Amino acid sequence: MLPVCSTELIDIFSLDRESSDLAHSLGCSELVAAVLRSKGFSDMESMSKRLSLDLKDCLNGLDIGPGSVETALEWGKAVPGARVMVYGDYDVDGVCSSALAVEMARESGAKSVHYYLPHRQKEGYGVHLNVIKKALKGGIETLIVTDCGSKDVESIEYAVDNGMNVMVFDHHSVEGNTIDIEAFVNPQRGGSEEAKTLCATAVLWSWAFSEGILPSRWLMERLDLVAMSTVGDCVSMGYLNRALVQEGLTVLKSSKRPGLARLVDRLGLVKEDIDESSLAMKLVPCLNAAGRMDVADLSLSVILTGDLSSIDRLEDLNVRRKKISSDIAADIAKKLENYVEHVMYNPDWPVGLLSAIASRLCSRYSLGFALAAPSGKGIKGTLRVPDGGNAVEILSELAPLLDSWGGHPYAAGFSVSNSRWEELSSALEIKLRSIEVAEKPETVVDYDPSMFDLLIWKDLNRIGPFGQDNPFPCFFTSREGGERLIPLGEGGVHAKIESGSKKLIAFNGACQHRSMERIRGWVYRPSINSWRGRKDLQFIVEKIVMF
Incomplete structure (x- = not known):
């Protein structure tokens, strides 16, 4: 079923003379000018900047916080000729930042470079003391930590006290007790607002670029890793992140x-x-499948070596991931038809799949959800909240009940003992029910899909890459009467809506269009469909607008 809304919940923006004049001044199409105005841009400088990304301009004067210079000095002393271990994390940002660190250490002349990614279910997030002890016994001299480490005080202290050179590159919250070493780069410690939006891979890359650790051309060739992790971590797609992803897509x-x-x-x-849509919908979930279903080393092996057996295994895990995730999401959706429960636990759920499922539920229902399952001797969970909620604030208030927690305002994870789960789940349920989601009108641009062509599509993407805080624009087209409904797919659950040269595709929306008398129009988005070397635009219905 497609979402349905009333006319009052969309704000329709039309092309006008001002859009035409603006398009002439900016050197863009009238549609792009109208989209910029609909997004709230009002001055020429900000709109021009929106249309012309310059990565080097973004990086000029970027403040990633204290420790940058000290870490550069440490790198120069502790990496060349040393036995190095890179310690990362099991999601795509952890994998890509580990890949970047491995390649940087090799290029910097390390004697040997090893890596370690913890097992999501058996070990969980963070730098584990037993791994550090084994590394020391194995002769590791330098430890490079990415996408974790900020709060792993005991493990990092042990490594330093026992003679290891340690550098940490992270982007997670630094609330509470954090590590105390000089070679520690985390923009959350006092970096600029732009730097605070970076994922771990982007933190490491930006630091290396700013400090001249390796030639800029060499680093630019590794922006594919930054693009995948930036999209995968759903960070804010501001000016810098857009520039990083744009350049990274070119490398890819x-x-x-x-x-x-x-x-x-x-x-x-x-x-x-x-x-960026290809990354978000296909490539990133596939790379994440390794850490969610097995071990993240598989994805790291694919990136670093291209091992065919690893690719085969990763592809198989991805197929299983999609099937299991779809089944769990369907079961939860059926349960929610009878009673809305925000906090759910199931002993049979794979912990590694819950974050993606919670994100899907949060997006579909505009409600907060916490999903949890057994992990080791305790319970691990994931929390997702809509606009109006803050996952970090919620878990911070419940910290006395938690063994550990961390994350971002919209997404966070936690671990809790079995004995405290009942108390925590009740408290979480109350907090998630109290989130007030204000229904604010969605701004859409009135534009007939038959007027789109590939040149306008290309021009529209100058506002991208799209993502968190820079969503792809949606458009509106009115129902004129006389539309034809053509069933599509097995059982005719999908439909094509045709009226003259206007053609829309309504996935899972055929039954809602058997009678169109009360339909005022449709909110839709264009997308590229490639088939046998030919590219065409198709127009996907996002929402049905009723009188």
Whole structure:
């Protein structure tokens, strides 16, 4: 079923003379000018900047917080000629930041470079003391930590006290007790607001670029890793992150990584057409499947070596991930038809899949959800909240009940003992029920889909890359009467809506269009459909607007 809304819940923005004049001044289409105005841009300078990304301009004067210079000095002393271990995390940001750190250490002349990614279910997030002890026994001299480490005080102290050179690159919250070392780069410690939006891979890359750790050209060729992790971590798509992703997509399209090239082909993607949507919908979930279903080392192996057996295994895990996730989401949706429960626990759920499912539920219902399952001797959970909620604030207030927690305002994770789960779940349920989600009108631009062409599509993407805080614009088209409904798919659950040259596709919306008398129009989005080398635009119904 497609979402339905009343006319009052959409704010329709029309093209006018001002949009035409603005388009002439900016050198863009009238549609792009109208979209910029609909997003609240009002002055020429901000609109011009929106249309022309310059990565080097973004990086000029970027403040990633204290410790940058000290870490650069430590890198120069502790990496060349040393036995190095990179310690990362099991999601795509942890994998990509680990890959970048491994390649940087090798390029910097390390004697040997090893890596360790913890097992999501068996070990969980963070730097584990037993791993550090084994590394010391194995002769590791330098430890590079990415996408974690800020709060792993005991493990980091042990490493330093026992003679290890330690550098930490992270982007997670630094509330509470944090590590006390000089070689510690985390923008949350006092970096600029732009720097605070970076994922861990982008933190490491931006630090290396700013401090001149390696030649800029060499680093630019690794922006594919930054693009994948930036999209995968759903960070705010501001000016800097948009520039990083844009350049990273260019690198991906001409990727020199055989493993990624093969994986892209296996996923049915056309390399030249890869965009942020391709990453979010296909490539990133596939790379994440390793850490969610097995061990993240598989994805790291695909990126670093292109090992065919790893690609085969990763593809198989991705198929299983999609099937299990779909089944769990369907079961929860059925349960929610009778009673809305915000906090759910199931002993049979795989912990690694819950974050994606919670995100899907939060987006679909505009409600907060916490999903949890057994992990080791305790319980691990994931929390997602809509606009109006703050996951970090919620878990911070419940910290006395938790063994550990961390995350971002919209998404966070936690662990809790079995004995405290009942108390925690009750408290979480109360907090999630109290989130007030204000229904604010969605701004859409009135534009007939038959007027779209590939040139306008290309011009529209100058406002991208799209993502968190920079959503792809939606458009509105009115029902004129006389539309034809053409069933699509098995059982006719989908439909094509035709009126003259206007054609819309309503996935899972056929039954809602059997009678169109009360339909005023549709909110839709354009997308590219590639088939046998031919590119066409198709127009997907996002929402039905009723009188």
